[in-house]
Amino acid sequence: MQSTFGLMRSPQAILFGPGQRHAVGRVARALGRRALVCTDQRLSTDPQFAALRQSLLDAGAEVLVYDGTQPELPMDGVLECVALARPFAPELVLGIGGGSCMDMAKLVSLLLAHPGTTLDDCYGEFKVPGPVLPVIAMPTTAGTGSEVTPVAVVADQRRDLKVGVSSPHLIPHTAICDPELTLSCPPRLTAWAGADALTHAIEAFTATRREPTPELGLERVFVGKNLLSDACALAAISALSRHLPRAVQDGSDLAARAGVMFGALQAGLAFGTAGTAAAHAIQYPVGAITHTAHAVGVAVLMPYVMAFNRPACTASFAQIAAAMGVHAASEAAAADAAIEAVAGLLQRIGIPSTLAELGLDPQRAAWVAEQSMLAARLVTNNPRPLDEAAMARIVQAALGGERQALSPP
Template identity: 30%
Template sequence: MNIDSTIISGYQSLQDIGYLLAGKRQVLLVSDKNIIGLPPVQSLIGQLDNAGCEVSIIDSVPPEPNQHDVAAILKTLHQPQVDLVIGVGGGSVLDVAKLLSILCAGDETVTLDSLLAGEKPQHRTTSLLIPTTAGTGSESTPNAILAIPEKETKIGIITPVMLPDYVALVPELATSMPARIAASTGIDALCHLFECFTSVIANPVSDNFALVGMKKLFASLETAVAEPENLQARLNMLWASYYGGASIAHAGTHLVHAMSYPLGGKYHIPHGVANAILLAPCMAFVRPSAVNKFAQAYDLIPDADRTLREEEKSHALVEYFDALVHRLDLPVKLSQLNITPDDIPYLSQGAIEVQRLIKNVPMPVSKNQIAEIYRSIR
């Protein structure tokens, strides 16, 4: 299977996608109730109708979906096999769309339970992913993340088969994001980019993606939050998010994401918010092991002081991360989320168990050290 996505990008780039619809009869459109009524989405549905497609619409994907949510969606489908899956929404919607592109491909031996058990599918139906937030980069990763309530954690279903045929980066769809969502998802994208850049399995491909993405993000994140109708800033953030996902596909995140997982799994803290709280303290811990890369990233900040020595730049980047989260008015303490010191042992155990990410940290890290980081932001 070809796993290289074709990217459609720019203002009004969804106005004519008839060439994608040739031969597609059964189409499944996956979204949520906040997105489905937006004019560009309604225009897309009109194109599908005009092309003679039979369109099934799922607009009930919740934030941070769990396996029961996906199972419930599967039960509502009148057509278990489709020709095209279109996902329009944030990372949760796109993750569910990716799973449905496999589960609606006609192979009855592949089920949600088998995917959760680690089965690697061989096929999916044609897919088009259209992000409306700029953070998860789900459109460029082979991952779909589901909450598992019974275990109070999240699990990643990972297979390159989920990479879509087509991705559309459409800035006018991102203008509907509230400022707080734009801020937290932007920090999520930053974590993807920088964690992959400093991961022990970073490589020239992931480094290139991360450097390009960070340059776009540092130049555009605060503008995108403050000026929601600024289409160039929104497009830059969509690209930064895409590059963050591509970095994940070629490398992997580490400490911030490992420590944010139990915050989301048990306490239902939004992923970007959890990452924002953890970004500066985790990177202060990691900094001594990756001074050169910290300095490289610092030099991408538009108003960076490039006269600093490398060590000074690495400290300045951590300070920048902390100041950025404050400027974006995101939480910086666990107490702001009603997390108490009594919760730290559970959080520390949950984080250290995410070994697929912990093993990417560029220095050894123990459960006690993780607990100390949590305590530093209590």
Template identity: 45%
Template sequence: MTDTTSGLGLLRQPKSVLFGPGQRRQLPFITKGIASSVLIVTDARMAASEDFHEIKAGLEAHGIAVSVYSETEPDLPRDNILEVVSRYSSSAAPRAIDAVIGIGGGSCLDLAKVAAIALVNQHDVRDYYGEFRVPAPGLPVITVPTTGGTGAEVTCISVVYDRDKGMKLGIASPHLEPYAAVIDPELTLSCPPGLTAATGADALSHLIEAFTARAKNPTPEEIDTKLYVGKNRLTDLFAGHGLSLLNSGLARVVANPQDINARADVMFAAYAAGMAINTTGTAGAHAIQSPMATYSDAPHGFGVGALLPYIMRFNLPARVDAFAEVGRIFGVADSSSPLIEQAHAAIQRVEELLEIVGAPLDVKAIGLKPEHFDAVADQAMMATRLLANNPRVLTREAVIAILQKGYEGDRSWWELV
């Protein structure tokens, strides 16, 4: 089938999205219409903050009973989900939970989404791994992100680390779509510099992968049964705008972490990325990074960021036009120059943005070693849902070659055939 957007426009999104500084104070008014008793899912750092206590008090002031699970770990281990279900299922909790509120980074938001379906459907979360395997809707979820990067506040996918299986696995279902998202840039002001850098790299990878993803020309049946139906006119709208915002916003946040306008731009870019990948899906960088996490304790954003220069070079022959357009969006490409030169300028600017936030630009820097390449490639081949989104076919041999280039830090204009 021809790889063209064919005029299709498709987005999946929450019922409501509220964006802007201070908008967390609207949370009680959104919540009281759907719940009288809520479970807040967060982590220890956020639970100890003044912002969290303000949010909790605001809910309680409007007569909403609040339970708190504050033990969310990075990369969302399956154990966290089992703990939430054990403590807050209808048979265990002192009062019924009507809705789940996720407050924090991507793992907190992913946990809120999965917990909401697990509390209702009462299955082991392993039953949900994959696409369209959640049998029925769960509790309504409201997401409140505190980082500018993952886009999890608007996506209908959660990623779970299954320790027994030694890998991350995705749960993808329309039933994970949040009821509402409240996106308040003020909540990112206390975000540590390292987390700001990692989530910024993550958002950048989402936007690049969405803008250069495969266009699949889905049939009506495919739209009805698959989440990731390809790059299209509406995802391009969000991805292009997000790239423009990150192009200026990342440097401003690094220069002055208290610049609320810069924080807002980066957070809006992350939201735009989430809106795009909710339909396009992520691609090669994410397929390879997931098994890399077994051998590297680098944050997810640094893992995909370290792969991005090499994935872009691999995909370039299939996406010269798209990368050239990214160069024009960034303002680094002369539209009168050959398209390949414009595309090169775009890729170099992506690398500059990664350097600005302090993200590693090779996989050696995050602890991956050549003896890991075979295992990483084998597991990457299992991420068929993500590989299907990549604009060029990724074989096992290609993954190993990309990892080798990434280990050597070879950012010349190589091509793999």
């Protein structure tokens, strides 16, 4: 019998839909008077951002803006923002922008709430010492799901790797998801962000299913596949497969933009409790070597990881096919069709099809496989058991575009 265990962690409030950004002033003022806003330089000069800032001021808030957020969020930037904000003593933090801006807000709220704590102290799961300053997350791209997740990722230059801080304390207090804020997102970034969300949803839906003990949700931030995350993941896959190609083709299509943002939100809710798996584990060392965006790396890897996982995921893949509107004569055929449908969608929106296209040197393939195994949380969340040899098979296949080499005999 299918397990009826479910776990859902989410913000206290999610405001979704066109125009919801205009609520930010009243939402923020209910949480405090001094508001720190974390964004990037491009957004800080946008008229939409000026209107959001004015909304905060009109509600009686004092506002400090930090607009130095960089892509892939280097640790030095987090520390710079904390140093700037500490004399201001903010009572809440807003992250307005892409995933890096929202992760910046989460990590800054952590360090401001717990003086003396370092990010090194918090790497891993359940290491955040307690509640953080309330965060309002406002995405301007639709992909990372950071507006609803318990994780923030930072690039630790000393380790030359991206590292995650995972704790329910990091879930934003309020997520304000207004698809009108994504209308100016260029086609390539729209494609990358949406592909990231699709990967989140697929890996959450196919994550390993664990024994539902009463301690499971207290001992793990990411508990694996469960009843509630499955519902969100399927909703995400359905919305993204229908709306993402349209949003990439015509960025002014507000209905498509809303569908993609809804998919990214649902994917965030799904992987925020279920977790991700092999595609994310492999991307970390690939990204470190190639200096390519996280979203592109996981999307390139997803069809290859699906091909490897196929023997363990027939029923789940068939459900993915149905969510994408693909039907077949049998469950096995539907499972195969799901892999093709995902690969085809990613190709249509311009995602590269091999790691070689990302610039990965074949001579570094063995190192990538070795380093991927160090992401134990992701490795053990994969539905099919992984060892270094299996990782090497996936990496080699993804290097040369040889997905068929991962298919069962």
